[in-house]
Amino acid sequence: MTAVALIQMACEESPSANLKKALAMIRQAARQGARVVCLPELFRTRYFCRTEDHRHFALAEPIPGPTTRALAAAARRYRLVLIGSIFERRAAGVYHNTAVVFDRNGELVGRYRKMHIPDDPLYYEKFYFTPGDLGFQTFKTSAARLGTLVCWDQWYPEAARLTALQGAEILFYPTAIGWHQDEKAQWGAKQYDAWQTIQRAHAIANGCFVAAANRVGVEGTVEFWGGSFVCDPFGALLAKASHDREEVVLAECDWREVERTRQHWPFLRDRRIDAYAGLTQRLLDA
Numbered sequence: 001m002t003a004v005a006l007i008q009m010a011c012e013e014s015p016s017a018n019l020k021k022a023l024a025m026i027r028q029a030a031r032q033g034a035r036v037v038c039l040p041e042l043f044r045t046r047y048f049c050r051t052e053d054h055r056h057f058a059l060a061e062p063i064p065g066p067t068t069r070a071l072a073a074a075a076r077r078y079r080l081v082l083i084g085s086i087f088e089r090r091a092a093g094v095y096h097n098t099a100v101v102f103d104r105n106g107e108l109v110g111r112y113r114k115m116h117i118p119d120d121p122l123y124y125e126k127f128y129f130t131p132g133d134l135g136f137q138t139f140k141t142s143a144a145r146l147g148t149l150v151c152w153d154q155w156y157p158e159a160a161r162l163t164a165l166q167g168a169e170i171l172f173y174p175t176a177i178g179w180h181q182d183e184k185a186q187w188g189a190k191q192y193d194a195w196q197t198i199q200r201a202h203a204i205a206n207g208c209f210v211a212a213a214n215r216v217g218v219e220g221t222v223e224f225w226g227g228s229f230v231c232d233p234f235g236a237l238l239a240k241a242s243h244d245r246e247e248v249v250l251a252e253c254d255w256r257e258v259e260r261t262r263q264h265w266p267f268l269r270d271r272r273i274d275a276y277a278g279l280t281q282r283l284l285d286a
Contacts, residue, residue: 001252001253001254002035002036002143002144002252002253002254002255003032003034003035003036003250003251003252003253004035004036004037004038004170004209004211004230004250004251004252004253005029005034005036005037005038005248005249005250005251006038006211006212006213006228006229006230006239006241006248006249007022007025007026007029007037007038007039007040007043007213007248008040008213008215008216008228008241008245008246008247008248009021009022009025009039009040009043009215009216009246010216010217010224010246011043011044011045011046011047011215011217011219012046013046015044015045015059018043018044018045019044019067019070022039022043022044023070023074025246025248026074026078026080026082027074027078028248029080029248029250030078030079030080032248032250034080034248034250035081035104035143036080036081036082036083036141036143036144036146036170037080037081037082037083038082038083038172038174038211038213039084039085039174039213040085040174040175040176040213040214040215040228041085041097041150041151041174041175041176041213041215042085042086042087042097042176043084043085043174043215044059044067044086044087045059045087046219047176047215047222047224048128049122049123049124049125049127049128050122050123050124050219050220050222051124052127056128057095057128059087060087060088060089060095061086061087061088061089062088062089062090063086063088063098063100063108063111064108065086065089067084067086068084068086068100068108071100071102072102072107072108073106075102075103075104075105075106076102076104076105076106079104080104080143081101081102081103081104081141081142081143081144081146082101082102083099083100083101083102083146083148083172083174084099084100084102084174085097085098085099085100085150085174086098086099086100087128088111088113090130094130095128095129095130096113096114096129096130096132097113097114097117097125097128097129097150097151098111098112098113098132099111099112099113099114099148099149099150101139101141101146101148103141103142104141104142104143105142109139109140110137111134112132112136112137112147112148112149112150113130113131113132113133113134114129114131114132114149114150114151114152114153115132115135115136115153115159116131116152116153116155116156116159117129117152118151118152121180122180122220122221122222125152135162136149136159136162136163136166137163137166138163138166138167144169144170144253144255145167145168145169146168146169146170146171146172147163147164147166147168147171147172148171148172149163149171149172149173150173150174150175151173151174151175151176151177153173154173154175154195154198154199154202154212155198157198157201157202157205158279160202160205160206160210161205161206164202164206164207164208164268165268168206168208169208169209169253169255169258170208170209170210170211170253171202171203171206171208171209171210172211172212172213173199173210173211173212173213174213175212175213175214175215175228176214176215176224177195177214177224177225178215178219178222178223178224178225179191179222179223179225180221180222181218181221181222181223182221184223188225191225192225192227192243195227196212196227199212199229199231200231200235200237201235203231203232203233203234203235204233204235204265205267206233206267206268207233207258207261207262207265207267207268208233208258209230209231209233209253209257209258210230210231211229211230211231211251212228212229213228213249214226214227214228214241216242216243216244216245216246225243226241226242226243226244226245226247227240227241227242227243228240228241228247229241229249230249230251232257232261233257233258233261233262234261238251238252238253239251
């Protein structure tokens with residue numbers, strides 16, 4: 001069994017304060033026995049994509065940089081696998097929303113650049129982020145073979161499938177998603193249910209664990225809905241956080257369940273790979 005922890009936190013104006021809080025929660029997770037820890041999307045800052053403002057590009061940093069050095073040190077100190085989320089400055093004018101994975105010795109195992117970039121009211125990410133160009137990846141770590149996707153990626157079965165096909169035992173989704181406060185009463189419950197349901201479906205369809213780490217708190221008119229969770233390859237919830245509190249969400253994962261589940265539900269075996277060419281097209285003629 002491997003203890004997996006998700007950090008559900010609220011973010012302040014101060015990047016240094018957010019990093020300090022994240023490191024304290026990582027320490028708490030380690031003391032609770034976690035061997036793998038995942039932080040929410042862009043945890044170092046408030047969710048700046050609520051507006052299009054060139055000043056926010058100053059928040060980006062290179063890899064390696066201050067945040068990755070701090071995360072590497074935490075992974076090494078607590079002897080755990082750590083997934084972080086960085087506003088990456090790749091070059092002048094080219095920025096990515098990037099997940100980084102550190103092994104227990106502090107080594108950077110790899111990075112994943114968010115592939116699907118949204119452009120919705122108060123989620124103006126296309127203004128800031130260049131779409132990822134590293135493809136979908138799986139990283140072999142001392143704790144598990146894991147895949148990292150990021151927030152908007154979680155709605156796309158193709159992303160989950162291509163990551164799982166590379167041997168991922170667990171898919172991590174660092175996330176920053178919430179309700180528009182004027183829509184919450186009418187749509188809030190349905191939106192959260194859809195968000196959780198589709199990710200549980202990824203677990204079922206691919207026979208792997210799924211873990212989504214969200215933030216909480218109100219930023220402007222967006223109320224981040226928390227509800228971070230871990231589910232098993234049957235889609236059953238192993239652990240789930242509240243919608244409004246900072247928490248360390250801890251779940252025990254038995255990687256043997258991946259093989260057992262795929263033996264009984266052999267979806268990967270029975271795929272008709274000869275019939276899926278249409279998936280590379282935007283739409284198909286009726």
